[in-house]
Each structure stands twice: as C-alpha cells, then as structure tokens.
Amino acid sequence: MAKTIVKLPSYTRRVAVKGGHAYYWELPAWARPTKDPRTGRSVPAVRHEKPCPVVSTALGTDHNLAVEKAEALNEALAQWRKGAVGKELKPGTIAWLFQWYRGQERYTRNKPKTQKDYRRLMDMLCEFPSKFGPLGGRLAAAMDGESADALYKKLRETKGEREASYAMQVSRLVWRWAARHKRTTGVKDNPFAGMGIKSIAAGETRETTRAEYDLYRQTAREMGWQSMATAAAICFEGCQRVSQVFGFWGEDEKDQKGKVKPAGLQWSIYKPAVAIALTQRKTGNPVWLELTDDIDGETVQLYPELERELQLSMKVAERDRFGRPVGQIILMETTGQPYEPGWMAKVHRKICDKAGLPREMTFTGFRHGGITEIGDSGEADVRPISGHKTLAQTRTYNKATAEKGRRIALKRREHIDQLGEREGGKASRPGSRDKEDDR
Structure with missing residues (x-):
C-alpha cells in the first residue's frame, strides 16, 4: 500500500504522538532569535527596523486547524520579511x-x-x-x-x-x-x-527620586544597557522629554527650514566639559546647559553624573574621519538602531524589576524628578533647563538666560550635597565621582 504524503504549509512539521499526530510551526533559521554574546540575552531578528512578530509555536493535533494557523503565521512572517505589514x-x-x-x-x-x-x-x-x-x-x-x-x-x-x-x-x-x-x-x-x-492625566506622573535614579543607572549598566542609563541621565539632569531624547516622532517631521528632523539627540549637541545645546521640540525654546563653572579659580562640574554617562556611551559611538562622534546618542546595544517606544518600555521595566524599583516608576518620571529637585533646591523658574514657555508657579515671565541656567545648576548641586546620606552612600560633591563608575 502506497504511503500517503501529507503536504503541510512551509516551516510546519508533523510528529507522531500517541493516538495520532501533533503539528509544530518553526521559524526558519534566518528569522530565529540570536544570542547576544555580551549579555547572553535572546535577541529577536530584525527586518525593516521591526522585530520578528511571530515565534515558533505548537499547533495542536487537529490537522485542519493546524494548517489554518500555520498559514496565518507564514503570512505574518512574509509580510514582516517584505516590510509590507499593513x-x-x-x-x-x-x-x-x-x-x-x-x-x-x-x-x-x-x-x-x-x-x-x-x-x-x-x-x-x-x-x-x-x-x-x-x-x-x-x-x-x-x-x-x-x-x-x-x-x-x-x-x-x-x-x-x-x-x-x-x-x-x-x-x-x-x-x-x-x-x-x-x-x-x-x-x-x-x-x-x-x-x-x-x-x-499628565500631572499624575510619579517623580523619580535621585536615589532611585542612581540605582537605575547602576543597574542598567550592569545589565549591559548603557544607552538607557545615558537616556535617564539626560532626562533627569537635563529635564528633557522622553520623545526628545529617544526621537519618538514621525520620520516626516520637519524643522522650520523644511528639512527632515534627525531622530533623537545627536552627538553634535555635546561638547565635553563645556556645554550641551538643546532645542525643545515641543516649544521650540533653546536650552543651553553649561557643564562647568569657575568658582574662586577652581573649575566645578555642574552635571558630573550626566557627563559620566555621556562619556561611557561615547566610547562605542560611530566616528567621522576626524574621530568625532556622530549620529544619534541613544541607540540600542543589541541592534545599533534607535529604540521603538514599546521595546524601550520593555527594557525599562526589566531594569526596574532587576533593581527592585517601583512598578509605577515610568521613564517620564526622570524628567519630573529632575524638575522637582530643582524646585526643592529653591528655584521656582526651571525654564532655562526644562524649556517651558510659561511659569506654573508664578505669573512673572522672567527671561531665561545662560547665566540663570548656571545659577540653577550650582544651587541644585548645593541641594544634592545637603541631602546627606542617600541609598548607597553620601551625596556627591560637585565634580566628584561615584565609585561604581570608575571602571
């Protein structure tokens, strides 16, 4: 008697089991996840800047239902491969x-x-x-x-x-x-x-404390996510919006001159030990962060934590022919590509869980925490740092200047020193270094 040949959809196999057969759909080799040699994590395959949307799946024992499911999986895989989803x-x-x-x-x-x-x-x-x-x-x-x-x-x-x-x-x-x-x-x-x-409501975002911010950065580095530590520093120290830091906006967004805006913050805005030049995407207001100041003939670092994270990210940044870092600052270590909002949220949650930080701690909370810290230091007008157009605390519209920005930074560092004992050690003096960063 001739053996019956059962034709199955691509990537589908049938296995004999007690009482009949079971069906399995398996990703082809080119679409399977790979293992990151540095972190040991499983990394999904990426096509057209999107991770593979399907995984190897058991289809059950019903032949007709298994075929229907396998065909749906193959269609999803084909659409992802061609970049034609939707x-x-x-x-x-x-x-x-x-x-x-x-x-x-x-x-x-x-x-x-x-x-x-x-x-x-x-x-x-x-x-x-x-x-x-x-x-x-x-x-x-x-x-x-x-x-x-x-x-x-x-x-x-x-x-x-x-x-x-x-x-x-x-x-x-x-x-x-x-x-x-x-x-x-x-x-x-x-x-x-x-x-x-x-x-x-936007106002209900929980602000992140400096102790939580410090623990988050340390944990992110230990997990191999330096980019997330750097992004947190820019949001907390520079009070920047998450969309500004990661570049969460459409590819067709243009500036006032009609040119397409590059995604996220670029290395061109940063001059080590001098300043960071930002422009708030939402308001269009410029933000100039002086990174050092001269006090009684001594150079004082105003944002040592921020510069430390930027320097660590800069070590792996792409360089131009003159050796200068170029491109977007915040890129995924696993792919070298910008973060997708969903994937960023997933990595953020993994870091928080590893560090034992509260589940309600959002990435937006870093910006809120930084602004709260400035207010706690005695400064009501945060616009030179945050880029806001108006004051929520008063009706006085004071001109935001670089000088005022330096004053805010100094007062903020004094406030950090006065906090005394924090989780993990004492508050750092201006220009001091955390031990866990000296690696």
Missing part, C-alpha cells in the same frame, strides 16, 4: 478596521498631533504579538470582553500602565464607531466599553 489588508481584520476608521470624518477632524498619536497606538496594536501572529490579523468582530481584558493585561506588563490605558481608549473609540456602521465593518459590539479604565 499594505494589503484582509477585510474585517483589526488592521483593516483601523485603516477604515482613519478615513472617517470622526478621525480626520482631529488635530494633526491627535491623529498622529492615534496612528501610533493603532500601529502598535496591529503589530502587538498574539499567539498566532500580530494582533492586526485577527478579526475585529471576534474581539470580546475577555479578549479585551487579556490584551489590556498584556499591554500593562509589556508597555506600562499609561500606554496600555491610552491604547484601550483609542480602541474604545474605534469599536464604538464601527458598531454604528456594522453593515460595513461587521462589528456589532464594543468589547472595550465598560472596562473601568480611568484616563491618566
């Missing part, structure tokens, strides 16, 4: 629903920034990995309350409370509008309604 959308899927919503007046009437924020969250949800490929490939009408709750839980674990909350709010808007047009969308119910999620 270009050819199957009607009724979540990705298709988001695209449909973007064409509605309900969406287009929003301000450009709001539209951009919605698009970012929709894209994040479409690419979010589920058991059988990216979430965008699932049928929108198949989402129910339990699925929405499970998605929210996973988002909180991987991307943080704020990102998860905003993603659910946007989904609630989309599904509510889709249910009103059920003959077009096929969506009859809104699974994201009634979840009891409260909006998170």
